[in-house]
Amino acid sequence: MCGIVGYVGQRPAVDVLVRGLRRLEYRGYDSAGVAYFRGAAIEIQKSEGKLENVETLLSKLPAISDARCGIGHTRWATHGKPTTQNAHPHRTGHVVLVHNGIIENYQEIKQDLVKRGHRPVSETDSELFGFLVLEKMDAGRSLAVAVSESFREVTGACSVVVMSEKEPGTVIGVRNGSPLVAAVDPKGGVILASDAQPLLEYTRDVVFLEHGDMVVGDSRGIRFLSLQTGEPIQRATSTLDWSPAALDKQGYDHYMLKEIHEQPAAMVDTLNGLLDRASAESFPLAGQPAVELLKNAKRITIVACGTAWHASLMGKYWLEKWGQIPVSVELASEYRYRDPVVDAGTLVIGVSQSGETADTLAVIQELRKKGIPTLAVTNTRGSTLSREAQATVFTNAGPEIGVAATKTFSVQMLTLLCFAAFLGKQRGKTAEMDQIFAQLIRIPHLLGDYLDEKGTLRKAVRETARKLLLLKGFFFIGRGYCFPLALEAALKLKEIAYVHAEGYAAGELKHGPIAMIDQDIAVIVLAPNDAWREKTFSNLEEVKARGAQVLGVGNPSDESLQRVSHFWIPLPETGLHESLLPFVVTPVIQLLSYEIAVLKGTDIDKPRNLAKSVTVE
Ligand code: AGP
Secondary structure, three states: OOEEEEEEEOOOHHHHHHHHHHHOHHHOOOEEEEEEEEOOEEEEEEEEOOHHHHHHHHHOOOOHHHOOEEEEEEEOOOOOOOOOOOOOOEEEOOEEEEEEEOOOOHHHHHHHHHHOOOOOOOOOOHHHHHHHHHHHHHOOOOHHHHHHHHHOOOOOOEEEEEEEOOOOOOEEEEEEOOOOEEEEOOOOEEEEEOOOHHHOOOOOEEEEOOOOEEEEEEOOEEEEEEOOOOOEOOOOOEEOOOOHHHHHOOOOOOHHHHHHHOHHHHHHHHHHHHOOOOOOOOOOHHHOOHHHHHHHOOEEEEEEOHHHHHHHHHHHHHHHHHHOOOEEEEEHHHHOOOOOOOOOOEEEEEEEOOOOOHHHHHHHHHHHHOOOOEEEEEOOOOOHHHHHOOEEEEOOOOOOOOOOOOHHHHHHHHHHHHHHHHHHHHOOOHHHHHHHHHHHOOHHHHHHHHHOOOOHHHHHHHHHHHHHOOOOEEEEEEOOOHHHHHHHHHHHHHHHHOOOEEEEEHHHHHHOHHHHOOOOEEEEEEEOOOOOHHHHHHHHHHHHHOOOEEEEEEOOOOHHHHHHOOEEEEOOOOOOOHHHOHHHHHHHHHHHHHHHHHHHOOOOOOOOOOOOOOOOO
């Protein structure tokens, strides 16, 4: 989820870089930095923490307004802690670079570099790339050739922007997975960034680089080259038609779509709040007051409504698996009028985006009065729920404007997963939890790439939505982790597209609802490669035999699933532990509802009869 900006031109470069990084802050980060040419030498200013720290460093320097070429970065740590040393830009001799994404074979590269006498100073995978470029330039290659040859040695999706003191005034960017956008500055110059936002201040005409593109910016202007062959290539310019109002939506047609795309950043920011990123320990919950409540709980009851209830159902799977604690998940509107058996050994967690949902609030207020331990999970600071519960853990999704909850669903799941992992560590599952943690922090990167506007997901979903649109009903089915997702998918579709949709545990179909299946019904089968995939597959065959139009959502290499499905949306190839797959299935179900609603022309951000915050019972 790192942010990248690069500039060469007539404007004060440091100013362009800092303004650009500000526009990328929404992505979430924990350190920042800029590098710029002063004469033929490159200077770097970087710091852990917020961009202000870098601005303070810059404010103490003379004449940086003379700099006309530089690169900047906001980093969200994956390899190595969020320290100043690990912050970008990284210098390796005369080469300076910023990097977004993951170099998967970094350990092998590091070993080889060390054998060849190099001494990396940071813990990052990014710095290693600089050594590869340095070696090649020192062997006589140009910066562009050295960069493209270095890419042949790395695996993993990433983008880089690189400069060298041997070629002052040149900025080279490569997109090899993670997005990169380039534009010509009308005042003379070239600007690059990891998304279009920083460019819009200067121009609306931008080029979205394709995978495997290299862009060179220098005094001659902008050139695009193939990373593979080094040959010049043509890239079409897109004119972004963003009105001032749309800028609020950052160019997205609806807040809902924007918020779906903000999920990686929301996850980063939520993790930053939950984890002590400077600690080598995973899942310490950063001294949250929730810690004592979780440690002392003998059982957990989660109360919530709507989407928050679905996130809580997901939480139950993780809490029971890792935390080995009994969990019940309750609809707040039902629970509050029952006579539930609850004692001081039960931790009651209220999950609510708004923190104002009347039913959830009532349960927490009432039980707290009775001396039952209560914990709130909410996205809203100062909300009534956060004041009424004994302790609160905040999700950091930022404001969610669309009535349909999207990014808050992901961060609610994420928070409950962190609770489960924390308890897992308490119960001695350290190695397993560390493995989950290592994968978890990669998810925002993976999701960012999967959600990339120019990527295949949006296109596949849009085309499928068009084909399913006229069917008379939708069944989402899944097992295990995909059962709560099936419920959430059906809720989303009902809520914004006003069509009949049901979510079912796939094994339940034959206990009644299968009677409804015929050729006018779409069955959306959520079947990633997990422990339940085979069973779900059998359920797919049952509905297909009854004429349903089947949309398969599964692993890209799952040929048999693709073959039997009428329609097919592949998940990304992530190699993630099965328990983390809900985070990559989630955007598929959200986008599917969104695209169907677009085709139906509903008021997506403000669906009829609904309010964002349900403060009445
Ligand atoms: C979800 O798309 C809905 N808008 C709705 O179900 C919502 O999740 C529910 O009303 C609970 O809201 P809360 O998270 O603010 O408590």
